[in-house]
Amino acid sequence: MPKLKPEQDPLAQLRDIHLPDAVSSWPPAPGWWILTIMAIALLAVGLYKLSQWIRSNRYRRQAIKQLAELEQYGANKTEYLQRLNQLLKQTALIGYSKGGYSKSQISNLHASKISATETNATQAKATATHVAGLSGQQWLTFLDRSGNTNDFSQGVGKVLLTGPYSPNAAAVNIAELQTLARQWIKHHDRLLHLTI
Secondary structure, eight states: OOOOOTTTOTTTTOOOOOOOOOOOOSSOOHHHHHHHHHHHHHHHHHHHHHHHHHHHTHHHHHHHHHHHHHGGGTTSHHHHHHHHHHHHHHHHHHHHHTOOOOHHHHHTTTSOOOOTTOOHHHHHHHHHHHHHTOOHHHHHHHHHHHHTOSTTTSSGGGHHHHGGGOSOOTTOOHHHHHHHHHHHHHHOOTTOOOOO
């Protein structure tokens, strides 16, 4: 085959391959928009739930602080027991007045029949009224059941039954009571079926 001059060679006259422009990342495809919107919505719901949880457990943090302050009454054990009992009652009233009960659970409280039209505030009030009325062995049973323990009615917490009213409460173990009260405050169940 005869050698062609470069001007006559048709392959030499071809231009190099022309590459297309780079694919732009903006605007994203519709799938990315949907994914972004879903991620933002999920983040917003998560932040809302987290803030609700933080607000709903604020009373627990405050009660733990007040419990630590109770140690100053360790020398006067009768006053310590009275204040501890008062703190536990206040914590229960605040925790159980926030609601979280179904209408059937509230009706089991034997407080009052709740109609289908009554609000959560009425339910919470009925629950708080029931908790406020607890005393003696029923109070200790409530603490045991809501704290998932038996240390109040059968253990170290039994002193709350008579200790606050007894002039000779010398045998009280304050460290164990503090631990028991702290455990109850941190872990008591606000959704307990209260049929005592």
